[in-house]
Amino acid sequence: MIYIQQLEVGMMKNFNYLIGDPETKECAYVDPAWEVDRLLGLAKKDGYQVRKILLTHRHFDHVEGVEKVVEQTGAEIFINHLDQEAVKKSQGKKILLTAGKEFPIGKLKVVAIHTPGHTPGSTCYLVEDLYLFTGDTLFQGNCGRCDLPGGDSRELFQSLQKLKGLDPTIKVYPGHDYGTKPVTTIDYERGHNPTMRADYFQAFEEIP
Numbered sequence: 001m002i003y004i005q006q007l008e009v010g011m012m013k014n015f016n017y018l019i020g021d022p023e024t025k026e027c028a029y030v031d032p033a034w035e036v037d038r039l040l041g042l043a044k045k046d047g048y049q050v051r052k053i054l055l056t057h058r059h060f061d062h063v064e065g066v067e068k069v070v071e072q073t074g075a076e077i078f079i080n081h082l083d084q085e086a087v088k089k090s091q092g093k094k095i096l097l098t099a100g101k102e103f104p105i106g107k108l109k110v111v112a113i114h115t116p117g118h119t120p121g122s123t124c125y126l127v128e129d130l131y132l133f134t135g136d137t138l139f140q141g142n143c144g145r146c147d148l149p150g151g152d153s154r155e156l157f158q159s160l161q162k163l164k165g166l167d168p169t170i171k172v173y174p175g176h177d178y179g180t181k182p183v184t185t186i187d188y189e190r191g192h193n194p195t196m197r198a199d200y201f202q203a204f205e206e207i208p
Helices: 036-045 066-073 081-087 153-164 186-192 201-205
Strands: 003-009 014-020 026-030 049-054 076-080 094-097 102-105 108-114 123-127 131-135 171-174
Touching (some): 003 036, 014 036, 014 131, 014 171, 026 102, 036 066, 049 066, 076 108, 108 153, 153 186
Parallel strands (some): 026 049, 049 076, 076 094, 131 171
Antiparallel strands (some): 003 014, 014 026, 102 108, 108 123
16 A cells, blocks of 8 residues: 655646655655645645655756755655755755665655656656656656756666666656646556657657
8 A cells, every 4th residue: 555645736737746655654745846835734634744855856846845844844855966956955864866776665665766867866766666756757748858957868768768668567657747647657658658669869869
């Protein structure tokens, strides 16, 4: 069993998430930016304590609310070491991630998958080998931009190839509501997402 709450917040159609262990009632808050009180209120209403903040990357629309969450909960901040600049001023305890780092949410197993391309430290979080939180690396039907500072199209292609190799039944929870449905699967994206269907970098580069 797992507790997952997905809420669309802010002006950029961001998805924020609560991921919790129903047994221990510990949960993590993914990419806090806008409407922090709304998410914290939901966690409290459902009987969960926010102990961790999981950041998929460094952009402002995914980190703007970190300090407020830290102040109200004392949660630890998990972010890839290559994107740590985004939270350098935070008073919260920082856990700097590297590829393949494992850690728990209560008794749930989480693996940090390094997926650079959108930013150098972009990270997807695989929970219990069943649920993948992809930030701006993979959307339903598309992928994140790589034309912003720190972006790299070749790295993003390689990251998508890495995700394509995961179990096809894994559910995908993206960082924005940019598709036709809020949750997808690796299998669906393999078959329908042009950025996942591209087997060669040149083909990926040619996608409009």
